[in-house]
Amino acid sequence: xxxxxxxxxxxxxxxxxxxxxxxxxxxxxxETRKKVYEVVDRLGFVPNTVAAALSSKKSGRIALLxxxxxxxxxxxxxxxxxxxxxICKAREMQMDVITIFYSMISDMNVExxxxxxxxxxxxxxxxxxxxxxxxxxxxxxxxxxxxxxxxDAPMVNENTSEVTIDHKQAQKDVACKAIEGSDVKxxxxxxxxxxxxxxxxxxxxxxxxxxxxxxxxxxxEGDFSELKAREITxxxxxxxxxxxxxxxxxxxxxxxxxxxxxxxxxxxxxxxxILMGYVGxxxxxxxxxxxxxxxxxxxxxxxxxxxEAGQKVLLPYELVRLKYEDIIR
Amino acid sequence: xxxxxxxxxxxxxxxxxxxxxxxxxxxxxxETRKKVYEVVDRLGFVPNTVAAALSSKKSGRIALLxxxxxxxxxxxxxxxxxxxxxICKAREMQMDVITIFYSMISDMNVExxxxxxxxxxxxxxxxxxxxxxxxxxxxxxxxxxxxxxxxDAPMVNENTSEVTIDHKQAQKDVACKAIEGSDVKxxxxxxxxxxxxxxxxxxxxxxxxxxxxxxxxxxxEGDFSELKAREITxxxxxxxxxxxxxxxxxxxxxxxxxxxxxxxxxxxxxxxxILMGYVGxxxxxxxxxxxxxxxxxxxxxxxxxxxEAGQKVLLPYELVRLKYEDIIR
DNA sequence: TTGTATGCGTTATCAG
DNA sequence: CTGATAACGCATACAA
Numbered sequence: 115x116x117x118x119x120x121x122x123x124x125x126x127x128x129x130x131x132x133x134x135x136x137x138x139x140x141x142x143x144x145e146t147r148k149k150v151y152e153v154v155d156r157l158g159f160v161p162n163t164v165a166a167a168l169s170s171k172k173s174g175r176i177a178l179l180x181x182x183x184x185x186x187x188x189x190x191x192x193x194x195x196x197x198x199x200x201i202c203k204a205r206e207m208q209m210d211v212i213t214i215f216y217s218m219i220s221d222m223n224v225e226x227x228x229x230x231x232x233x234x235x236x237x238x239x240x241x242x243x244x245x246x247x248x249x250x251x252x253x254x255x256x257x258x259x260x261x262x263x264x265x266d267a268p269m270v271n272e273n274t275s276e277v278t279i280d281h282k283q284a285q286k287d288v289a290c291k292a293i294e295g296s297d298v299k300x301x302x303x304x305x306x307x308x309x310x311x312x313x314x315x316x317x318x319x320x321x322x323x324x325x326x327x328x329x330x331x332x333x334x335e336g337d338f339s340e341l342k343a344r345e346i347t348x349x350x351x352x353x354x355x356x357x358x359x360x361x362x363x364x365x366x367x368x369x370x371x372x373x374x375x376x377x378x379x380x381x382x383x384x385x386x387x388i389l390m391g392y393v394g395x396x397x398x399x400x401x402x403x404x405x406x407x408x409x410x411x412x413x414x415x416x417x418x419x420x421x422e423a424g425q426k427v428l429l430p431y432e433l434v435r436l437k438y439e440d441i442i443r
Numbered sequence: 444x445x446x447x448x449x450x451x452x453x454x455x456x457x458x459x460x461x462x463x464x465x466x467x468x469x470x471x472x473x474e475t476r477k478k479v480y481e482v483v484d485r486l487g488f489v490p491n492t493v494a495a496a497l498s499s500k501k502s503g504r505i506a507l508l509x510x511x512x513x514x515x516x517x518x519x520x521x522x523x524x525x526x527x528x529x530i531c532k533a534r535e536m537q538m539d540v541i542t543i544f545y546s547m548i549s550d551m552n553v554e555x556x557x558x559x560x561x562x563x564x565x566x567x568x569x570x571x572x573x574x575x576x577x578x579x580x581x582x583x584x585x586x587x588x589x590x591x592x593x594x595d596a597p598m599v600n601e602n603t604s605e606v607t608i609d610h611k612q613a614q615k616d617v618a619c620k621a622i623e624g625s626d627v628k629x630x631x632x633x634x635x636x637x638x639x640x641x642x643x644x645x646x647x648x649x650x651x652x653x654x655x656x657x658x659x660x661x662x663x664e665g666d667f668s669e670l671k672a673r674e675i676t677x678x679x680x681x682x683x684x685x686x687x688x689x690x691x692x693x694x695x696x697x698x699x700x701x702x703x704x705x706x707x708x709x710x711x712x713x714x715x716x717i718l719m720g721y722v723g724x725x726x727x728x729x730x731x732x733x734x735x736x737x738x739x740x741x742x743x744x745x746x747x748x749x750x751e752a753g754q755k756v757l758l759p760y761e762l763v764r765l766k767y768e769d770i771i772r
Numbered sequence: 773t774t775g776t777a778t779g780c781g782t783t784a785t786c787a788g
Numbered sequence: 789c790t791g792a793t794a795a796c797g798c799a800t801a802c803a804a
Contacts, residue, residue: 115558115561115562115797116558117796117797117798118797118798119797119798127774127775128774128775128776129775129776129797129798129799130774130775130776130777130798130799130800131773131774131775132798133798133799133800134773134774134799134800136798137799141773141774142773142774143773143774146773146774158554158555158558159558160558160559160561160562161562161797161798162497162561162562162563162564162796162797162798163562163563164493164496164497164504164563164564164796164797164798165497165780165796165797165798165799166797166798166799167493167780167798168491168493168494168497168779168780168781168782168796168797168798168799169779169780169797169798169799169800170780170798170799170800171780175493182527190519190520190523190524191519191520191523193523194519194522194523197526197542198511198544201542201543201544201547202544202547205547210541210563211541211542212539212540212541213526213530213540213542214530215527215530215531218530218531218534225487226487229444229445229487229488229489230489232444232489232491233444233489233490233491233492233781234491234492234493234539235491235493235494235780235781339771340771341771344771366721367771370767389718389721392695392718392721392722393721394723438699442668442669442670442673442696444781446780446781446782447781447782448781456790456791457790457791457792458781458782458783458791458792459783459784459785459790459791459792459793460789460790460791462782462783462784463783463789463790465782466783470789470790471789471790472789472790475789475790490781490782491780491781491782492782493780493781493782494780494781494782494783494796495781495782495783496782496796497780497781497782497783497796497797497798498781498782498783498784498795498796499782499783499784499796500783500796564796564797
């Protein structure tokens with residue numbers, strides 16, 4: 115294995131000089147910089163990220179904290195996008211990534227969790243799908259021991275950023291799109307999990323929308339469950355003119371129920387997962403670029419590592435309608 | 444951060460002794476072992492895996508090499524199962540995991556790839572979805588520089604194991620199940636990628652099956668593409684009595700095409716992905732426990748780390764038929 | 773601007 | 789059976 119020592123010897127400089135060149139330190143002459151780089155790619159030197167992480171505590175080792183649902187496939191689609199988006203971006207930015215499923219550490223308290231991450235030389239964490247009741251995660255954020263980027267949760271402080279889309283506006287937009295052209299007077303809204311942050315935002319959106327449009331609104335808790343949405347639809351589906359769902363999965367559940375009931379109402383979802391293309395009936399939905407969101411989270415983490423303060427990063431979304439023909443390849 | 448040094452001091456022994464206890468070395472008295480463990484969990488000590496990896500070259504740091512199409516957002520249920528299965532098992536076995544997508548390193552040659560892994564202190568690799576034309580991966584395996592477990596590819600040597608199911612038998616079984624009760628004389632088989640290892644095995648299976656049952660067989664290359672299976676079905680679907688597909692996605696493509704053509708033939712798939720439940724028509728398929736396969740791969744890697752020779756590990760499969768009602772929750 | 777020396781938290785090799 | 793101590797590869801104060 116070719117190490118920094120070999121490069122130093124070959125280039126006729128000190129190890130520390132090589133290190134400085136590699137880490138873009140200011141005070142290095144252009145000449146030695148060139149010389150070092152020449153040797154680096156002549157020898158095909160690749161810095162050992164593990165050693166770097168050990169040596170410097172503020173290394174770029176980050177953890178992706180994913181809440182995975184072992185049952186539902188569509189949820190996996192989203193997490194897969196999150197994971198791949200982060201991993202690719204992280205590699206681009208020379209950061210080391212480990213993926214952790216929440217269930218693996220959900221029994222820990224803050225101290226244990228802190229030790230767990232510290233023991234792995236992890237300095238930054240990206241949290242996906244955090245909800246209001248994840249007390250330990252809240253404490254972890256408050257502790258200030260790590261740079262953290264939270265996706266879709268309003269946590270911003272000196273070393274915590276949020277990356278998200280405008281859920282409220284998106285919910286309004288998609289509802290609007292879904293009922294346009296139909297004579298809709300009342301809407302059944304199937305909401306997400308009660309303790310979810312996005313649930314509130316989307317709920318706000320739909321409330322504002324029905325107010326502006328003078329529509330009637332019925333809200334039911336769907337818990338992001340396809341089955342629950344299905345049951346809710348069976349019970350209340352025919353009494354309203356349209357069904358707006360807080361997730362694609364629930365929209366699918368609702369739509370399939372409507373079909374079985376042999377009634378047709380506009381249904382719209384949220385997320386833009388591919389699965390929507392398989393349902394037969396096309397539905398409007400909000401397409402989130404999960405991989406892009408995740409990549410942005412990685413960049414944001416880098417910003418925090420660079421000592422800048424946390425902030426809220428708002429990313430775009432788009433309204434789509436997935437056809438089977440569009441999604442197969 | 445509490446380190447091994449703190450434990451040693453607190454327990455009144457040497458650092459090396461603590462290390463030996465933690466790594467289950469033989470020559471340690473039961474007494475000191477107890478004493479050390481007592482201090483370990485009193486202090487909540489968690490070993491730093493990064494330091495361990497740096498120090499010991501034969502560390503349990505492993506890489507998951509996943510082939511995924513990152514360009515298109517796809518239903519990547521299988522890879523997600525692979526990844527989560529491996530990560531969970533690895534944590535259980537105290538191994539460190541990093542996930543790498545093949546596209547991130549596909550432009551490297553063996554030397555570069557070797558340096559890349561070495562630089563990350565990676566000693567073991569699990570390769571998913573390798574095919575015959577991945578020359579660099581073949582070289583990587585032959586180099587003997589890493590302990591490697593390959594999923595679904597016949598690579599076994601001193602430090603390489605294979606984990607797989609009996610694809611040939613499974614293909615026979617599912618085809619048999621699919622046509623049982625129907626008067627089928629001819630079968631359209633939509634095969635996978637030409638350069639895939641499992642493609643050959645499954646093809647063998649279906650060939651043997653039609654021979655035993657004296658059926659007619661037409662084989663077309665579907666490349667594991669839903670779209671291609673759809674097109675093939677449009678072209679040849681009505682001339683045969685049943686369609687056997689080498690993957691669920693292709694089965695879905697074929698089934699949807701048949702529905703559009705308004706003809707009904709038995710169709711069966713392979714893999715057992717949840718998506719099958721969304722198609723409407725139920726199809727028989729081979730359910731592979733991807734997470735379990737992946738977990739087995741991790742265990743196998745540990746075996747290799749322990750100095751044992753590579754082997755072929757055969758895991759079970761089952762025949763299923765997914766209904767929408769079964770998959771939603 | 774460059775080099776020296778020390779430390780990061782482990783593992784592993786020897787003496788004892 | 790236990791304890792010093794030298795690596796592992798890199799980062800970084802500090803000295804030159």
